Amino acid sequence: MKKIVFILLLFLMTNSCAQLYHVQLGEVISHPQFNSQPFDIKVSEVGVSLEDTSRILEATNNKDAAQATEIIGLFQLGPRTGNPVYTKNYAKNLQKMLYERCPSGRITGLMSVRESRKYPVISGEIVKITGYCLVPKGI
């Protein structure tokens, strides 16, 4: 019985809840002289939920640490999308990554997605860009 409960808990903790915050689509071009090669770029950073941390610490009778976490939370106020991350530059090099995927610059069908994968306490804050690179036929 204990083994089954443990396995179930492990299963729950390793499966994430996906949340979609923002999607935008651009123009899509299909051309008879070009092949559309799909590409995708995914950048992510670990976000930390102080609310989850505080709740877990309180549940495990660690009241001082829970209080400290709540005080830290006062220094992280503001509009939020997903959990806060501790580096802001993880999605800054998208321009370079796009040209690496498609050096010719013939990019179409761009979709920008902002989503997150939530786990207990932590989450993956993801920025995903998908698109097509138009490559001339015969190359």
Next chain:
Amino acid sequence: MKHPLYILLAALFFFSGCVSLNSLSLTSIPKNREKQVRIEKEKFIFLGFNFDNDFINTASEDLRRQCPNGKVTGLLTKDENINYFLYIFWKKRITATGFCVPMGDLAKGEKNRRGTASASEEPSEESELQ
């Protein structure tokens, strides 16, 4: 004497609203930026009683009207919330600012790319990609 002043200050404070940005988008920016076009659509909402978003349906039409025989591009679109009082009274505002590139300019650019004298043809996607 003091009370009306405080009331006035509080009124000014609340009616100016707290503005927050929900999202933005920007399309590619043209070379010709002589003519700027702008639209603004807003809707006043009480609590969460918003039964449709039809106020934005005429946004494209308004841009098209400001730019007849041209292409609207370099569009910066902002989606904002203006909170007057605890989101009991608030407003949704969409603004779009861009540039109108006349068709003549587009055809001229096409002629330069092709290197021919034929300016009568409409710009096509083929030559933009090659």
Next chain:
Amino acid sequence: MRPLLFLLFFFFFGCAYSVHMTHVSDFSPTYKAQNKGTLVSAHAEQFVVLGFTDNTHYVNQAYEGLLKSCVGGSIQGITSQYLTSLGFFSWTNEIDMQGLCVR
């Protein structure tokens, strides 16, 4: 020991950010490779205390900054990122825009 622990927490966990959205514009009509243009960028921010602000002009400032960085050229593939730097009862909204200036 506890005050030291609190100080350590503030030091290591002080700077938190929330990335709201990232948008990439189209590459039309220019469709140029990276070496055919110059990468240009613009940044603007707005410091807000307790949410009291009456405008989002910082977005327009970033937009105008990008326009000024590429006069006489067109800009393709513009990536726009909107994030907030979280703080103590205040925060800073930031906009970053980057694109390829093609002349």
